[in-house]
Amino acid sequence: MSTVVNDERIPNNVHLADDKKLQRALEAWQPNFISWWKDMGPVGFQEDDVFLRTAVSVDHDGWAHFDYVKMPDYRWGIFLTDPVADRKIGFGDHYGEPVWQQVPGEHRNTLRRLIVTQGDTEPASVEQQRLLGQSCPSVYDLRNLFQVNVEEGRHLWAMVFLLHSHFGRDGREEAEALLERRSGDANKPRLLGAFNEPCTDWLSFFMFTFFTDRDGKFQLLALAESAFDPLARTTRFMLTEEAHHMFVGETGVMRVVDRTAQKMAEAKKDHPDDVRAMGVIDLPTMQRYLNLWYSLSLDLFGGEISSNAASFFAGGLKGRAKEDDYEEHRALEGSYAMDVVKDGKLLREDVPLRNAMNEVLRDAYVIDCQRGVDKWNRAIEAHGIPFKLTLPSRRFHRQIGIYAGVYASPDGELIGKEEFDRRAGDWLPTEADKAYVKSLMQKPIYDPKQMANWIAAPKQGVKGRPVDFEYVRHGAA
Numbered sequence: 016m017s018t019v020v021n022d023e024r025i026p027n028n029v030h031l032a033d034d035k036k037l038q039r040a041l042e043a044w045q046p047n048f049i050s051w052w053k054d055m056g057p058v059g060f061q062e063d064d065v066f067l068r069t070a071v072s073v074d075h076d077g078w079a080h081f082d083y084v085k086m087p088d089y090r091w092g093i094f095l096t097d098p099v100a101d102r103k104i105g106f107g108d109h110y111g112e113p114v115w116q117q118v119p120g121e122h123r124n125t126l127r128r129l130i131v132t133q134g135d136t137e138p139a140s141v142e143q144q145r146l147l148g149q150s151c152p153s154v155y156d157l158r159n160l161f162q163v164n165v166e167e168g169r170h171l172w173a174m175v176f177l178l179h180s181h182f183g184r185d186g187r188e189e190a191e192a193l194l195e196r197r198s199g200d201a202n203k204p205r206l207l208g209a210f211n212e213p214c215t216d217w218l219s220f221f222m223f224t225f226f227t228d229r230d231g232k233f234q235l236l237a238l239a240e241s242a243f244d245p246l247a248r249t250t251r252f253m254l255t256e257e258a259h260h261m262f263v264g265e266t267g268v269m270r271v272v273d274r275t276a277q278k279m280a281e282a283k284k285d286h287p288d289d290v291r292a293m294g295v296i297d298l299p300t301m302q303r304y305l306n307l308w309y310s311l312s313l314d315l316f317g318g319e320i321s322s323n324a325a326s327f328f329a330g331g332l333k334g335r336a337k338e339d340d341y342e343e344h345r346a347l348e349g350s351y352a353m354d355v356v357k358d359g360k361l362l363r364e365d366v367p368l369r370n371a372m373n374e375v376l377r378d379a380y381v382i383d384c385q386r387g388v389d390k391w392n393r394a395i396e397a398h399g400i401p402f403k404l405t406l407p408s409r410r411f412h413r414q415i416g417i418y419a420g421v422y423a424s425p426d427g428e429l430i431g432k433e434e435f436d437r438r439a440g441d442w443l444p445t446e447a448d449k450a451y452v453k454s455l456m457q458k459p460i461y462d463p464k465q466m467a468n469w470i471a472a473p474k475q476g477v478k479g480r481p482v483d484f485e486y487v488r489h490g491a492a
């Protein structure tokens with residue numbers, strides 16, 4: 016079992032104190048991180064005591080500690096899961112060889128790029144969510160938002176540790192650059208599309224944590240297979256925290272859906288105008304938000320046919336989610352049947368399996384998303400409301416890959432640009448939808464006893480505390 020050192024400036028289980036040079040480099044980065052956090056983290060709550068979970072070890076039970084902390088004092092640490100003895104490379108051309116503790120020269124640039132891409136999403140999401148505290152539906156939700164935010168901060172630390180410990184000067188430069196790019200800034204945007212989109216209302220936040228954090232889960236699962244063992248071990252531990260982010264998204268959307276369906280059933284009304292008149296979010300609007308965040312998140316898997324993905328797999332850098340579940344790990348033979356667009360028509364084409372690895376990962380993601388959507392639909396059904404949320408086709412509203420530049424309906428039917436533009440308001444959030452959703456969230460709720468009208472209360476509180484516990488002491492002296 017690894018030893019954890021918690022009394023140093025940077026809590027860690029990687030024997031940081033034994034490597035003075037690395038320790039100094041990270042301690043030099045730390046104030047820059049804190050000043051980024053203060054500038055770009057949650058606006059208006061930096062002085063408040065927040066009831067947060069902090070990772071303190073990698074033990075299965077008891078890895079986290081819960082207590083009040085002011086966010087800038089959060090103990091962001093470096094934790095890698097314990098090494099697996101004699102771990103072997105699980106896929107690709109080096110299948111069966113010992114994993115690497117150091118970065119092989121030929122993979123240095125590619126690995127750095129993967130780590131930087133992963134790292135970039137973490138602060139990006141904090142930036143996207145920085146204003147949400149000012150419109151929170153409850154103190155319980157406010158706390159969950161901050162929990163997600165501080166853990167995304169820790170995920171950034173996880174990647175910066177790898178950059179500093181394995182990539183020399185260019186790694187340190189990349190670590191600085193991770194604090195310099197800004198979500199949505201045209202001059203220095205974050206690297207991936209979805210992380211430059213505004214996420215300024217709570218319906219978007221719940222959709223984001225359900226769909227976009229779930230891309231995180233699957234990318235981390237793929238990196239957890241990596242032959243570069245420090246990357247595998249750090250992403251394995253990140254997955255532990257990630258589970259909570261998806262819980263926030265799944266239960267968040269569930270509570271919104273539940274509240275709306277309950278109101279519809281009580282009033283026996285189903286027209287969106289009538290539903291809105293009751294101060295809740297109508298289901299078609301929720302479907303449009305779902306369509307948006309799902310399609311943006313599908314883009315995060317990269318192109319369907321990708322030589323990058325093939326070389327990541329061949330090199331042993333990035334595997335499939337749960338590679339052990341596959342029978343064959345080289346993927347040199349075999350192909351993947353894909354619907355490509357040729358002359359405006361769909362055509363089935365066989366793609367060599369390695370080149371289809373992004374799509375293979377996306378398949379696993381889609382199944383996982385569908386499971387959540389099914390749960391939401393069961394809640395709607397339980398209120399006797401005849402409405403079903405659906406995941407749109409993978410061809411709908413894509414900006415990356417073989418369906419970028421193609422116009423498709425949510426059913427996946429190829430249509431012209433004109434028809435798409437004409438019907439876009441049925442399929443994606445309109446300005447009026449956004450204005451309505453925001454209108455519900457004008458006033459933040461800082462009284463622990465209250466819950467906004469548009470969302471159901473959660474079933475239970477955090478760590479055995481009641482739902483109306485004072486999770487955030489906002490503005491307390």
Ligand code: BYC
Nearest residue numbers: 132133136140207208228231234314315317318321323324
């Ligand atoms: N936006 O071969 P292609 C998370 C670029 S989320 C912009 O199709 P590849 C989190 C691509 O870079 C998980 N550009 O794709 C969630 C390439 O550029 P170059 C984050 C994009 O390389 C919530 C070109 O298009 N982790 O943790 O196979 C809150 C053609 O690339 C996009 C990772 O992403 C896009 N959406 O795959 C907090 C894991 N997609 O090389 C956190 C690490 C592609 O031609 N990253 N491009 O200049 C990767 O594994 C890969 O970089 C990607 C792209 C899967 C993202």
Ligand code: FE
Nearest residue numbers: 137167170231
């Ligand atoms: Fe993360």
Ligand code: FE
Nearest residue numbers: 228231257260
């Ligand atoms: Fe996350």
